[in-house]
Amino acid sequence: MSSPQISPELERNLQALVVREARLLDEQRLDEWEALFAEDGRYWLPASLGAKDPLREAAHLYDDRMLRRVHIERLRSAHAHSQQPQGRCHHLLQTPEVLEASPTEDRFRLRTSFIYTELRAGRTISLPGVAHHHLSRSADGFLIVLKRVDLLHAAEPLPAVEFYI
Amino acid sequence: MNNAAAQWTDTALQALIRDNEVHRAVYTDPDIFRLEMGRLFQSTWVFVGHDSQIPNPGDYFTTTVGAEPVVMLRRADGGISVLINRCSHKGVRLVSEGSGNFGKFIRCPYHAWTFGTDGALQNIPLRDGYDGTRFDSTEARLGLARAGAVEVYRGFVFCRLSAAGIGFQDYFGESLSTIDNMVDRAPAGRLEVAGGMLRYMHQCNWKMLAENQTDACHPMVAHESSAGTTVRIWGEQPEGTPKPMAVEQFAPFVGTYKFFDNMGIRIWSNGHGHTGVSDSIHAAYSAIPEYQAAMVAAHGEERAGRILGEVRHNTMYFPNIMVKGPIQTLRVFKPLAADRTLVESWTFRLVGAPDLLLERTCMYNRLINSPGSIVGHDDLEVYERAQQGLQSGQRDWVNLARLYRSGEGADAAEVVRGTSEAQMRNQFRAWLRFMTGSGEVAS
Numbered sequence: 001m002s003s004p005q006i007s008p009e010l011e012r013n014l015q016a017l018v019v020r021e022a023r024l025l026d027e028q029r030l031d032e033w034e035a036l037f038a039e040d041g042r043y044w045l046p047a048s049l050g051a052k053d054p055l056r057e058a059a060h061l062y063d064d065r066m067l068r069r070v071h072i073e074r075l076r077s078a079h080a081h082s083q084q085p086q087g088r089c090h091h092l093l094q095t096p097e098v099l100e101a102s103p104t105e106d107r108f109r110l111r112t113s114f115i116y117t118e119l120r121a122g123r124t125i126s127l128p129g130v131a132h133h134h135l136s137r138s139a140d141g142f143l144i145v146l147k148r149v150d151l152l153h154a155a156e157p158l159p160a161v162e163f164y165i
Numbered sequence: 166m167n168n169a170a171a172q173w174t175d176t177a178l179q180a181l182i183r184d185n186e187v188h189r190a191v192y193t194d195p196d197i198f199r200l201e202m203g204r205l206f207q208s209t210w211v212f213v214g215h216d217s218q219i220p221n222p223g224d225y226f227t228t229t230v231g232a233e234p235v236v237m238l239r240r241a242d243g244g245i246s247v248l249i250n251r252c253s254h255k256g257v258r259l260v261s262e263g264s265g266n267f268g269k270f271i272r273c274p275y276h277a278w279t280f281g282t283d284g285a286l287q288n289i290p291l292r293d294g295y296d297g298t299r300f301d302s303t304e305a306r307l308g309l310a311r312a313g314a315v316e317v318y319r320g321f322v323f324c325r326l327s328a329a330g331i332g333f334q335d336y337f338g339e340s341l342s343t344i345d346n347m348v349d350r351a352p353a354g355r356l357e358v359a360g361g362m363l364r365y366m367h368q369c370n371w372k373m374l375a376e377n378q379t380d381a382c383h384p385m386v387a388h389e390s391s392a393g394t395t396v397r398i399w400g401e402q403p404e405g406t407p408k409p410m411a412v413e414q415f416a417p418f419v420g421t422y423k424f425f426d427n428m429g430i431r432i433w434s435n436g437h438g439h440t441g442v443s444d445s446i447h448a449a450y451s452a453i454p455e456y457q458a459a460m461v462a463a464h465g466e467e468r469a470g471r472i473l474g475e476v477r478h479n480t481m482y483f484p485n486i487m488v489k490g491p492i493q494t495l496r497v498f499k500p501l502a503a504d505r506t507l508v509e510s511w512t513f514r515l516v517g518a519p520d521l522l523l524e525r526t527c528m529y530n531r532l533i534n535s536p537g538s539i540v541g542h543d544d545l546e547v548y549e550r551a552q553q554g555l556q557s558g559q560r561d562w563v564n565l566a567r568l569y570r571s572g573e574g575a576d577a578a579e580v581v582r583g584t585s586e587a588q589m590r591n592q593f594r595a596w597l598r599f600m601t602g603s604g605e606v607a608s
Contacts, residue, residue: 045537048361055524058361058512060537066402067411070395074539079390082546157364157507158536160545 004101004108015096017142018112018133022091025164030072033164034065038136038143043068043164046148048155060154060161068164075162082162087120089163096133106137107145116165125159128152169196170203175601182597184573185566185590189555192370192563198503205484205599206231207326209435210336212486212497213237213247213312215513216320217357218264223282226264229499230326235312236260237322240282241269245317247324248284249310259309271309284309319348320356331435339578340437343480347490349472352456352463352517356493359514360527365536367508369548371485371500372592374508377544378479378487379440379588381425382567384418387547391539392418410451414529417446418540428478428583436483436595438588442580445478447491455519463517481588483595493526496534504552510534565589 004011017036024033037043047058054062063071074080094113101108110133117126134146149165151158173196181188190197211230214237218226225238227250234250236259252259252273259271259280270287271280279287286308289295300306312324316333321344323333348356367374377383384392395415399408417424429442441447460469480488485498493515499507512526533540555563568585574594581587 047363047535056360056520056527058363058527058535059531060363060535062531066398066409069398070391070415071539073398074390074394077390077394079393080542081387081390081550082542155361155364157366159366160542161537162542 004098006098006101006105010105011098014098014108014110014135014142017135017144018096018110018131019093021133021144021147022093022114026088026090028088030075034068034072036144037065037068037147038138038145039065041065041144042146044146044148045161045165046150046154049150051154060158061164071164082120082160085121087118087162089119089165090117091115091165092117108135108137108142109133110135114165118161118163120160120162123159125161127158127161127165129154129165131165169199172196173200178600179597182593183562184571185569186562186564187593189561189563191593191596192372192552193503193555195503198370198500200600201500202232204602205596206233206500208330208599209484209595210316210323210325210331210333211484212482212495213315213322213324215356215358215511216245216317216322217355219245221266223266223268224264225260225267227260227262230312230324231500233326234258235324238267238282245315245322246283247312247315247322249312251310252278253280253286253305253308253310254278254289280309284311319344336435337437337482338433338435340433340439340480340482343439343477343488343490346472346475346477347488347493347513349464350460350490350493350518351515352459353515354463355516356513357516358511359523360512360530362512363510363530363535365508365510365534365541365545367506367545367548368504369506369545369552370503371498371506372596373548373551374496374498374506375481375483375485375487375592376589377548378481379430379438380586381428381430381440381583382422383547384425384446385420385422387543388418388540391543392416394539408451410525410528411532413450414532415540417449420446422584426582426584429580430583430585430588431578431580432587432591433578435598436592437481438591439477439480440583440588441476441478442583445476445491447478447489448476450491450525453519453521453525456522459517459519481592483592484599492529493522494530494534508534565593 021036043063044054045061047060051057075083092115096110096112099109099111112131114131115128129149129151132148135142136145181191214226214228219239222239222241225236227236235247236250237247240246250258250260255275257273257275259273278289281287312326313328314325316323392415396419399412428440428444430438430440431442432438477490487496493513495511497509501507510530512530514523532538565586568582
């Protein structure tokens with residue numbers, strides 16, 4: 001892929017997906033959120049800065065479709081005691097930047113700086129970081145092939161993080 | 166410390182530990198926590214690190230032993246030292262957090278005092294400024310404080326901070342067989358720390374984590390939301406879908422009471438013990454043929470079968486680590502305060518094994534031990550609720566009576582039912598011994 005020379009309209013459409021993705025998480029519309037991922041799409045939350053290998057290096061999450069399904073259903077389970085009372089999350093995003101676009105304009109990478117806040121049983125955590133969205137274009141629009149979330153505190157001791165950042 | 170020691174006399178401490186229940190103060194009282202740091206974590210053998218982290222002379226790794234900041238390092242003669250990370254001059258922490266190499270000597274960033282890798286004071290700039298000052302009679306002249314004793318057992322580095330006390334073999338005894346089994350699982354006969362560790366902050370007392378390692382009556386309850394959901398979603402997959410490794414790792418957490426009861430628990434002296442004597446949550450993982458072949462080539466059919474047939478679940482090494490041989494992980498429960506614990510989860514590579522083994526280990530750590538883990542969320546929630554609930558003064562005792570038999574603790578290596586709380590009682594017997602100053606004579 002090369003540095004993007006894309007139309008303002010395409011750029012806006014790509015940015016809109018990133019913004020919508022965060023909104024679906026914050027509104028706990030998790031089935032719609034999951035549907036944004038490609039069939040083999042992954043969600044990756046590395047446990048170190050500059051992580052290269054999600055399989056042989058520590059990660060907080062590296063979830064495929066089935067694991068995302070389990071995570072979402074667990075949050076809804078009557079037995080999920082850590083969600084009583086139910087928690088909430090909030091994403092504050094900076095404007096997503098299109099860093100890469102393939103010449104055929106079917107694959108893209110966006111970088112978005114954020115502050116993620118999670119509220120659970122009266123306790124608040126706040127984590128700054130950068131999200132990298134690897135997107136592909138399909139007949140139905142753009143799909144997430146990989147969402148990689150690099151926390152500033154990736155390698156620091158973390159409290160429980162119960163939702164997807 | 167003195168106030169705590171005055172209040173918590175041996176008699177007062179003994180009154181906190183009954184045969185089948187313990188007083189809530191052992192989890193909540195800040196003075197008891199200070200005594201744990203000043204006594205228990207000084208007189209027991211505590212895990213420091215692994216020799217693969219410091220292969221070359223001058224390599225170091227910083228960590229804590231109880232409340233003491235320490236640096237584990239490789240000396241020029243190839244041996245390993247554990248030094249207190251505090252300059253003997255002004256008290257500055259010499260080495261910052263992490264790992265690295267400091268060459269032939271340790272140099273303080275404040276006044277450039279230097280120390281040998283054995284901790285001895287080597288040089289001071291403008292040394293003649295100390296002529297006639299009776300410097301030789303000062304504590305600073307002694308160089309860096311050292312752990313009282315250090316032992317490297319098959320790569321695992323332990324130290325006892327106290328200069329005098331129980332010996333390494335007497336302290337661990339037969340429990341070292343779990344470390345043996347984990348190392349023997351490497352076709353090349355050694356392990357390497359690999360993958361990087363996960364660090365997870367818990368707002369609860371460290372002993373809650375230590376107890377939970379052999380608590381076989383909680384998984385099917387606390388993990389219904391995570392492992393139970395996994396099993397249900399897996400059941401909805403079309404027939405013939407290959408079973409993912411993640412399902413193999415999650416599903417056994419909601420095994421039946423019978424399954425966990427039949428696993429059994431083996432109890433050793435000095436607070437050590439393990440679940441998974443005859444079966445465990447790690448017993449039914451898919452075979453990895455290339456690895457089996459490497460093991461047979463290294464050990465022969467019969468011995469390889471014996472090593473891989475050992476399916477020990479959680480081995481608690483008192484006071485604060487848990488080792489899982491069959492999946493090559495180690496967890497350290499680092500006490501920070503009476504109500505705060507840092508949990509480190511380490512992963513190891515079996516040298517000579519295919520990379521898929523490290524991938525399996527890293528997956529287990531991610532799925533079960535990470536701050537994002539849904540299994541971990543279940544556990545943390547109940548620990549923190551317990552820490553909060555124990556603030557109540559209306560009830561004082563935490564119950565540990567399950568399958569208690571009078572006269573317990575006399576047998577060196579007995580096997581009990583998996584759902585017994587005998588190992589928790591074993592840990593508290595050791596706790597009392599090393600808290601009341603009788604640790605030196607314990608065996």
